[in-house]
Structures are given as C-alpha cells and as structure tokens.
Amino acid sequence: MYQIGNVCVYFAFFLSLYTVASSLIGARSKHSDLVVSGRNSAISVFVLLLIVSLSLVYELLNTNFNLRYVALNTSTDLPAIYRFTALWAGQAGSLLLWCLVLSLFSSIVVFFSDKRDLNYQPYVVAVLYTVLAFFLYLITFVENPFSLLPFTPNEGRGLNPILQNGYMAIHPVTLYLGYVGLTIPFAFGMAALISGRLNDDWIRQSRRWTILAWTFLSVGLLLGARWAYLELGWGGYWAWDPVENAAFMPWLTATAFLHSIMIQERNGMLRKWNIILLITTFFLTLFGTFITRSGIISSVHSFAQSDIGPLFLGFISFVLIFSFGIFLYRIKELESEENFDSIISRESAFIFNNLLFLGAAFAVFLGTIFPIISEAITGEKILVGPPFFNKVNVPIGLVLILLMGIGPLVSWRKASPDTLKKNFLVPIVVTFIVGTVLFALNIRDITALISFSFCGFVVATIVTEFYKGVSVRSSRGENVLISLVTMISKNKRRYGGYIVHLGVVLIVIGITASSTFNTEVEATLNTGESFEIGEYSLTFEKLENYKNDAKDGTKAILLLSAEGKTIDTVYPEKNIYRYEGNREINQETEVSLRSTYKDDLYIILSNVNSNTNATFRAIINPMVSWIWAGGLVVLFGALITMMPKFSKRRVTSTENIGFNTENA
Amino acid sequence: MLKGKLKFIIAILIIAGTIGYLVFSGVKNTMVYYLTIDELQAKVPQVYGERVRVSGTVVPGTIVKDNNGDIKFKITDGTNIIDIDYSGIIPDVFADEVEAVVEGNYTQQNVFIADVLLAKCPTKYESDEKLYESQKGST
Numbered sequence: 001m002y003q004i005g006n007v008c009v010y011f012a013f014f015l016s017l018y019t020v021a022s023s024l025i026g027a028r029s030k031h032s033d034l035v036v037s038g039r040n041s042a043i044s045v046f047v048l049l050l051i052v053s054l055s056l057v058y059e060l061l062n063t064n065f066n067l068r069y070v071a072l073n074t075s076t077d078l079p080a081i082y083r084f085t086a087l088w089a090g091q092a093g094s095l096l097l098w099c100l101v102l103s104l105f106s107s108i109v110v111f112f113s114d115k116r117d118l119n120y121q122p123y124v125v126a127v128l129y130t131v132l133a134f135f136l137y138l139i140t141f142v143e144n145p146f147s148l149l150p151f152t153p154n155e156g157r158g159l160n161p162i163l164q165n166g167y168m169a170i171h172p173v174t175l176y177l178g179y180v181g182l183t184i185p186f187a188f189g190m191a192a193l194i195s196g197r198l199n200d201d202w203i204r205q206s207r208r209w210t211i212l213a214w215t216f217l218s219v220g221l222l223l224g225a226r227w228a229y230l231e232l233g234w235g236g237y238w239a240w241d242p243v244e245n246a247a248f249m250p251w252l253t254a255t256a257f258l259h260s261i262m263i264q265e266r267n268g269m270l271r272k273w274n275i276i277l278l279i280t281t282f283f284l285t286l287f288g289t290f291i292t293r294s295g296i297i298s299s300v301h302s303f304a305q306s307d308i309g310p311l312f313l314g315f316i317s318f319v320l321i322f323s324f325g326i327f328l329y330r331i332k333e334l335e336s337e338e339n340f341d342s343i344i345s346r347e348s349a350f351i352f353n354n355l356l357f358l359g360a361a362f363a364v365f366l367g368t369i370f371p372i373i374s375e376a377i378t379g380e381k382i383l384v385g386p387p388f389f390n391k392v393n394v395p396i397g398l399v400l401i402l403l404m405g406i407g408p409l410v411s412w413r414k415a416s417p418d419t420l421k422k423n424f425l426v427p428i429v430v431t432f433i434v435g436t437v438l439f440a441l442n443i444r445d446i447t448a449l450i451s452f453s454f455c456g457f458v459v460a461t462i463v464t465e466f467y468k469g470v471s472v473r474s475s476r477g478e479n480v481l482i483s484l485v486t487m488i489s490k491n492k493r494r495y496g497g498y499i500v501h502l503g504v505v506l507i508v509i510g511i512t513a514s515s516t517f518n519t520e521v522e523a524t525l526n527t528g529e530s531f532e533i534g535e536y537s538l539t540f541e542k543l544e545n546y547k548n549d550a551k552d553g554t555k556a557i558l559l560l561s562a563e564g565k566t567i568d569t570v571y572p573e574k575n576i577y578r579y580e581g582n583r584e585i586n587q588e589t590e591v592s593l594r595s596t597y598k599d600d601l602y603i604i605l606s607n608v609n610s611n612t613n614a615t616f617r618a619i620i621n622p623m624v625s626w627i628w629a630g631g632l633v634v635l636f637g638a639l640i641t642m643m644p645k646f647s648k649r650r651v652t653s654t655e656n657i658g659f660n661t662e663n664a
Numbered sequence: 665m666l667k668g669k670l671k672f673i674i675a676i677l678i679i680a681g682t683i684g685y686l687v688f689s690g691v692k693n694t695m696v697y698y699l700t701i702d703e704l705q706a707k708v709p710q711v712y713g714e715r716v717r718v719s720g721t722v723v724p725g726t727i728v729k730d731n732n733g734d735i736k737f738k739i740t741d742g743t744n745i746i747d748i749d750y751s752g753i754i755p756d757v758f759a760d761e762v763e764a765v766v767e768g769n770y771t772q773q774n775v776f777i778a779d780v781l782l783a784k785c786p787t788k789y790e791s792d793e794k795l796y797e798s799q800k801g802s803t
Binding site: 351384387392396 | 671672679687693695717729732755767
C-alpha cells in the first residue's frame with residue numbers, strides 16, 4: 001500500500017506546482033482553458049492526498065514497522081483507534097494532515113467559485129496552492145511519511161501514554177482545521193491585492209471562512225486546555241507554554257479581524273487595516289507551526305523535531321515580503337473616503353477592541369520569543385514566564401470584557417447622549433449590584449471583583465438586547481419563544497454573535513474563579529487517616545494494585561465526605577506502563593477529578609511511600625466546569641452565525657450581504 | 665473633524681502607551697535568567713538570591729524522595745554537577761537521564777532550591793536508534 005501512497009505524494013507535489021502555474025498563466029493571458037485546467041488539477045491534488053492519507057492509515061492499522069513513521073508512532077499493543085490517530089502523532093503525519101485539510105478547503109473554494117471568472121479566482125487558487133506546494137515539498141522531500149527503515153523491527157515505539165486520551169485524539173485535528181482554515185481568507189485577500197479587484201467581495205468570502213476557522217481554533221484551544229487539565233496532573237489548564245501561545249496568537253488576531261471587517265462591510269473603512277490583520281494572522285499561523293516544529297524555543301511539549309526550521313524561516317520571509325510588497329503596491333487604491341465621526345460610536349469601540357487584541361498578540365509574541373531576542377542582543381538567555389503573560393494580558397482582557405458590553409449599547413456613526421443614558425442605565429446598575437453583592441460576600445480580590453462585575457455588565461447588555469427584540473415582536477401578539485427563534489434566525493450574525501459573547505463570559509468567569517480562589521493541600525497519610533480541604537474531608541482507605549495488558553496500576557481509594565456525610569469515593573492512580581517501547585515515559589499519574597458547577601476537586605496520588613502510606617495533593621479549583629460549558633455556548637453561537645439562510649422570501653441584496661440593518 | 669481625529673489619536677496613544685508600559689514592567693519584574701550549569705557557577709556569588717532557571721541532565725541514581733514527596737537530585741552538563749532540592753509536583757517524565765529544567769534560587773550552600781521542575785524526554789531520534797539497535801539482531 002505504501003508504494004501507492006508514496007507515488008501519490010510526488011504526483012500531488014508536482015500537480016500543485018502545475019495548478020499554480022496554469023492558474024497564473026491562464027489569468028494573465030485570459031486563457032480560460034488553462035484556468036479550468038488549474039481548477040481541475042487543484043481538485044485532483046485533494047483526491048491524491050486522500051489516497052496518500054488512506055494508504056498511510058492502512059499501514060498504521062496494519063503496523064507495518066518497516067515504515068519509519070509507523071515504527072516510531074505505533075506498537076502492536078496500541079488500540080486501533082490510537083493507531084489511526086497516530087496519523088497526526090508525528091511530524092510527517094501532521095504535515096500530511098495539514099496538506100490534506102488545506103487541499104480539502106481549497107477544493108471547496110474552487111468548487112463553489114465561478115469558473116468563468118478569469119480575474120480574481122485564479123489568483124485565489126494560485127495563492128492557496130503555493131502554500132500547499134511548500135508543505136507538500138516538506139512531506140515529499142524532507143519528512144516523507146513513507147520513508148523506510150533499513151530493517152523491520154519486531155515492535156514499534158508506541159504512543160506516549162499521556163497522548164492515549166480521547167481529547168488528545170481530536171484536539172490536534174481541531175486546531176489544524178482552524179490553523180489551516182486561516183489560509184483561505186489570506187488567499188482571498190492576496191488575490192484581491194494581486195488582481196486589483198479591491199471591492200468588498202473578498203471580505204465577505206473571507207468572513208465566512210474566518211468564522212469557521214476561528215470556531216475550530218477556539219474549540220481546539222479549549223480541548224487542549226481540557227486535555228492538559230485532565231492528563232498533565234498539575235491542576236491547571238493553561239501554562240503560557242510556547243506551544244499554547246503559538247495557537248493563541250493567531251486566535252487573537254483572527255478575533256480582531258472578525259470584528260474589524262464588520263466596519264469595512266458597513267462603510268468601507270479600515271481596508272488597509274484589515275489586510276494588515278490578515279497578513280499578521282497568517283504569519284502567526286506559520287510562525288506557530290515553525291516554533292512548535294523546529295524546536296527553536298524550548299517547550300515542555302516534546303514534539304518530534306527535525307531540521308525543517310530553516311525551510312520554514314525561508315518560507316515565512318517569502319510570505320511576509322511578498323504580501324507586504326503587494327500591499328504597498330496597492331496601498332493608494334485601498335484609501336477609503338469615509339472618516340470616523342465620533343469617538344463615542346460602535347466603530348470606535350471596534351477600533352479599541354482591535355488595538356487591544358493586537359496589543360495582547362504582540363505581548364504574547366514578545367514573551368514567547370523573548371529568550372531568542374535577549375540572547376541575540378545581550379548574549380544571555382532571559383525568560384519571561386507565566387507571571388509576565390498574566391500581568392500583561394489580565395488588564396487587557398478586563399478592558400476587552402468591558403468593551404464587549406459597551407459595543408452593543410452605542411450606535412454606529414455617532415451615539416446621542418439621550419440614547420446612551422437610556423441604554424446604559426440597566427447594565428450599569430447590574431454591574432454595581434454584582435460588585436456590591438460579591439464584596440458583601442467577602443470577596444476582596446480586586447481583579448476578581450472587576451472581572452465579575454464586568455461580566456455582569458456584559459450579560460445585562462446582552463439580555464437587554466434580546467429582551468428588546470423579543471418584546472417588540474411579542475407585543476404584536478406573537479408567542480415569546482417563537483419570536484425569540486424568528487428574531488435570531490432573521491439576524492443570525494448579530495444574535496449568534498451575542499451568544500458567542502455569552503459563552504466568552506462563562507469562560508471568563510471560570511478562569512477568574514479558578515485562578516483566584518483555588519486551594520491546595522498536600523498530605524502524607526497512613527491508611528485510615530484523613531485530611532481536610534475546604535469543606536471536604538478525604539479518608540485514605542487503602543491502596544490497590546492491578547494489572548492489565550499495558551500497565552501495572554496502583555490505585556488509591558479515598559472516601560470523600562462533606563458536612564460529616566460520605567458523598568463519594570475517589571481513585572487517583574499512579575501507573576507504570578510495562579511495554580518497553582514507551583520506556584521514555586512509562587509513568588503516568590491519573591488524577592481523580594470530581595467536577596460540579598461549583599468546583600472541581602482534583603486529587604493527585606503524588607507518591608506511594610509503602611503499602612500503607614502515600615502522599616496526596618488535593619486542589620479545589622472553583623468553577624472550572626464553567627470554562628468547558630462556555631466553550632459549548634461559544635460553539636453553539638458560532639454555529640448560529642454560520643447557518644445558511646433558509647428563508648424562502650426573495651433575497652434582497654442587503655440581506656444577502658448579511659448587513660445588520662435592524663439596529664443602527 | 666480635526667478635533668474628532670485628535671481625540672482618536674490621543675485615545676490610541678493612551679492604549680498603546682499603557683500596553684507598552686505593561687509589557688515593559690512585566691518583563692522587568694518577571695524576567696528570569698536561563699543559564700547553563702557552568703554559567704551559573706561562573707556567576708557565583710552575585711547569582712545568590714537571584715531567581716534563575718537552569719537546565720541539565722539528571723545524574724542517574726541521584727534521585728532521592730523523602731516522605732513528604734519532596735525530592736533531591738543532581739543535574740549535570742557533562743562536566744559540572746549541581747545539587748537540586750525540589751518540592752512540588754513531579755512530572756511523569758521525570759527520571760534518570762532526562763533533561764530537567766529547574767527554576768529557583770542558588771543558595772550559599774551551593775544547593776539549588778527549586779520550585780519549578782520541567783522535564784523533557786531525551787531527543788526522540790537518539791532513543792529510536794537505541795531501540796532499533798536492540799532489536800536489530802532479532803529480525
């Protein structure tokens with residue numbers, strides 16, 4: 001099977017080069033035959049890559065250890081599902097997945113575009129397949145997933161036990177869909193610049209793809225956080241590790257872009273700014289891949305590393321020089337006639353939102369590459385750790401939450417003082433009530449007080465917005481629930497957006513509570529003894545040893561009680577994986593997690609001292625589950641904004657564009 | 665019009681200035697030197713009391729656990745060796761011969777008191793070779 005795959009990789013690489021050439025030449029010389037041929041070969045590249053991926057999956061499932069990639073990432077005792085997910089466990093496989101996803105997305109773009117268009121679409125295809133060709137070059141000539149070992153080992157190295165987890169199986173794919181998805185809006189933007197067709201068509205197409213990619217990126221980030229929380233056993237979900245930052249930076253700039261394109265769609269402003277954001281976002285995705293894959297910045301994530309670093313740097317420089325070059329070439333045509341009218345308007349709320357997101361992205365970028373810069377300048381490697389990122393990003397985040405509440409309350413162009421007073425009254429009252437009540441409940445942490453109050457402000461704003469819309473409809477005698485549904489479906493972008501904001505508020509509440517009010521207790525106990533944490537009491541019953549095919553497990557059994565009543569039994573574990581292929585990491589700590597809406601009780605068996613004595617670490621993380629719940633709400637809201645229109649009415653041009661005409 | 669623009673410019677400058685200040689003070693207050701073991705020893709005595717990060721390979725057989733779950737071990741860069749006292753969560757990967765990164769203070773007694781411990785597996789490719797070497801005979 002692998003021979004077929006290997007041949008197809010080469011074909012895919014050369015065919016994507018052909019796609020670029022034929023699209024470009026076709027567009028320049030107005031030869032529609034060439035453009036159509038480029039489109040066909042674009043789709044064939046996807047088919048080829050599908051065959052490549054399937055043949056690699058076949059070899060992985062059949063554990064053909066003659067293939068280096070299979071030997072490195074699987075073993076005979078690995079369950080079939082993880083032999084399948086090993087497709088993206090290693091370097092070559094993840095690059096292949098990257099190519100497959102990009103070619104799939106590109107084929108969708110090609111399929112739904114007008115093939116008679118010789119001015120703009122061919123450039124979209126050319127940009128997409130230039131990027132694809134780079135990645136295909138890597139898997140064809142540098143990191144070929146089909147390269148053979150000079151012999152066939154009896155057993156492969158297997159998959160790291162901490163990666164044998166459902167979240168780890170889907171988290172990389174989700175993140176990739178987001179990462180790769182961001183290439184599409186970049187290609188639209190570049191094609192607009194190359195072709196000079198700078199009307200706002202490209203923005204509309206970009207928006208859809210950006211929302212899609214953004215959603216995948218958001219979900220991917222949260223899945224990664226959840227995996228770290230469950231599996232890494234230190235009680236946290238985010239550590240500002242370079243690899244996390246790599247995914248977080250494009251998320252920040254993509255979020256900024258999603259907001260600022262609304263202004264361009266409404267009145268054609270910020271055209272240059274949006275291009276810059278798009279280039280920055282794409283640069284950050286490449287940069288993120290570069291730092292995680294080249295190992296230039298040391299990270300606790302132990303990815304397979306190789307010497308693709310210089311190639312990546314070369315490609316990143318090429319992308320930056322080309323895209324800023326063509327941007328400067330067109331800069332005069334990107335001028336807009338409109339000007340900002342008032343500092344108290346929704347436009348300006350968006351501008352400040354953008355500056356803050358970009359500021360946060362800059363701070364994260366600087367913090368991530370600080371060791372490299374400091375070594376280059378002073379010769380000494382200086383790190384900035386989590387305290388730096390928190391110190392900078394928490395204030396920025398708080399102002400962003402505030403803006404999230406203010407945005408919907410101020411009108412476009414210029415807000416009048418009267419409506420401002422009317423709109424702000426209820427939310428401000430709610431903000432102060434939340435703050436006062438929490439203060440009365442003895443919460444003295446100033447950051448938490450501000451954060452929760454601002455969250456109250458945002459929720460009050462959004463609820464008012466929904467209430468206003470529904471009450472107008474239901475006053476005409478409509479059922480409240482029906483009017484809610486019709487209201488949302490008539491303006492999906494607006495109300496879907498609000499729902500996303502509500503999800504973000506839930507996440508912020510979870511992050512604030514769990515990072516401010518956590519308690520940690522460490523205790524060494526004999527069996528029969530107990531220790532207290534918060535309102536809980538834990539009694540160490542006994543240790544139990546068990547064996548299965550893969551591991552020797554040690555399970556501690558603890559009785560959990562609150563208010564004198566036993567409410568649950570918890571089992572933190574410490575396991576030794578037997579299979580020696582995994583010998584680098586053969587120990588695995590399995591935390592016991594008891595999660596409620598109020599708090600998470602997180603128990604780690606940190607050391608087994610004897611048959612009757614063990615050391616435990618227990619952590620109470622308040623409201624962590626709100627983060628995951630918020631993630632689901634974000635996903636739900638994003639799905640609403642992306643839903644196609646089902647309306648049977650004649651679609652007018654404004655609706656088609658999706659302008660928000662209901663509320664100024 | 666000009667007045668409106670001016671307001672924007674002022675607001676943008678305030679935001680940029682604030683973020684700039686946050687970044688600057690953040691770096692100033694949280695930066696940590698990342699040293700190799702010989703750099704650390706060359707910096708004695710001014711390094712005492714300063715928060716630093718050091719990396720090295722765990723010397724086999726030196727990991728000692730006490731009953732509170734705290735550990736003592738030694739790391740090396742091949743020639744120099746330093747003693748580490750660490751209390752906190754021990755990563756699963758941590759074992760003899762892994763690359764360990766510790767953060768904390770180097771004390772007068774020449775013991776490094778660490779409160780951060782990160783461990784990295786040895787580079788994958790080296791160990792692959794080992795694995796295959798051992799299996800070569802049987803194929």
